Amino acid sequence: MSEEHTHTRTIAVDLVARVEGEGALRVTVKGDAVQDVQLKIFEPPRFFEAFLQGRHYDEVPDIVARICGICPVAYQMSAVHALEQIFGLRVEGALRDLRRLIYCGEWIESHALHVYLLQAPDFLGYENGIAMAKDHPVVVTRGLRLKKAGNAIMTLLGGRSVHPVSVKVGGFSRVPLRRELEGMKDELLWARDAAVETVRWVAGFDYPEFTSDYNDVALHHPDEYPFNEGQIVASSGLQISVNEFERHFTEHQVPYSTALHCTLQGSPYLVGPLARLNLNLEHLTPLAKQVLADCAVSLPMRNPFHGIIARSVEILYALEESLRLIERYEPPPVPAAPITVQPGIGMACTEAPRGILYHRYKVDGDGVIREAKIVPPTSQNQSRIEQDLRLFMPRLLSLPDKKAAQACERVIRCYDPCISCATHFLNLEIRRESSA
């Protein structure tokens, strides 16, 4: 759609496809200068925060799993770790391993979907994954089989793949037998090789020349690539405990979006696979490091379009980590550690597929939730996405409206925004005002 007025030109594109959920983008251009970029997001974790108040703590994992169909484990993991902090419980040993394993399943599932069906079409010149599948059925079949390997882990540990039901405060309602985990090994070995192919495949794409001075933010653990534990670190040098999150990260209301924008000491920052990889390179497996070296990927990555490479490397890491955890698995004596309810406030940050996910709960002496706060990764990346669009727009201004809008969509998709955890559309509007 395009309307032309004397001074203002507005381009509205009804849909930005292949992002999670509902939102809208409005870009205002005056002459050859970008005046404003507003990403509007309708964000439901806010509604869930209210919905959680008055609920018993043991209902929380099941409720938060319904916030997002793509990353239910992330919501469950941040919730159980925050609640366990209140109850003075630390989950160790095989139960801790199983939590890493189910998170691997979610990363594999979520990343494979994004790499193969949501973002690869941008690099191969297709309108969407459906058009790509017609020409590249073998590639798409490989992507779906990879995703299925992640689903298998989620289903075995979580009881089902969509919103897992067996995660609980203290552990799981049921833990797998050793032979059940071993039964997945052959498929995971296939998937590991397919993940190596995936990294090689995406590293060969043509990438736009575009770098930005990101402040990467991720968890960092001394011994392992982070899932559930670690300090929050930033490439700016910040190094804090998760309990200090709200002292450094501030949420702001913006008039055009129901989602709060989160900034680190007043500035945009980046969370997600690219930031996580840049800050945790030393914890990659030898194979992952080798594949990256073979593909001549320069590190740290500073081009947002390289997010697809980071995501592919994380698929490979998650598969290798799954195999390692399965290899050493001995079922724990009990599926869940006992809980002693006590009142208090607890917080946790875990690495959702799209970046750090912060939860804070206040619980009373009966184990009832009095307050809940959830800061999802996409609201943390929002300012960063807007900043990237501001930097990227000048090169798009000479393009016809439709092409410019498509290029904006491609920038947004680099972040795999889970604008959902909500509902439906992302509308895109470019408003051009003449400089006269």
Next chain:
Amino acid sequence: MRKNGPRSSSIRIIGLGNDLRGDDAVGLLTVRRLRHTIGDRAEVIEAGMVGVDLIELMKGASAVILIDAARSGKAPGSIYRLDASVSPIGGQVFPRSSHAIGVSEAIELARAMDVLPATVIVYGVEVGTTEVGQPLSPPMGEALDQVVKQIIQECEACHA
């Protein structure tokens, strides 16, 4: 996701939706009710907020019946029946879902990869409220009865 019925069933009934979001639960409630009445005439799957995994859930069946919440501006409780077997159902009734790959996209992807079952029927029930934590709105009760009845008839016709 919960399943019952024999895996080899050639008819598969799949309910979609989020049962914490008011009328969005309608597809799930339909299959929960069908589970008690359909017997071994079909396999019943409660698939929740499934996205592209719908392809896997449909694979191997000769006929699939999907039930999901729909929104196209008609009165809440209105029922749509769309045949996706030979041509796309489009995104007008079933808006793009929160999973990037919604019902219509998953069906088209399966078609592109040549794994779409021979018969795919999609039922949509127009929703009223989809607020978190709300119960079903009043028009949904009658719609539920109606859609359950229609699907049972549909299964009987398939077996005839």
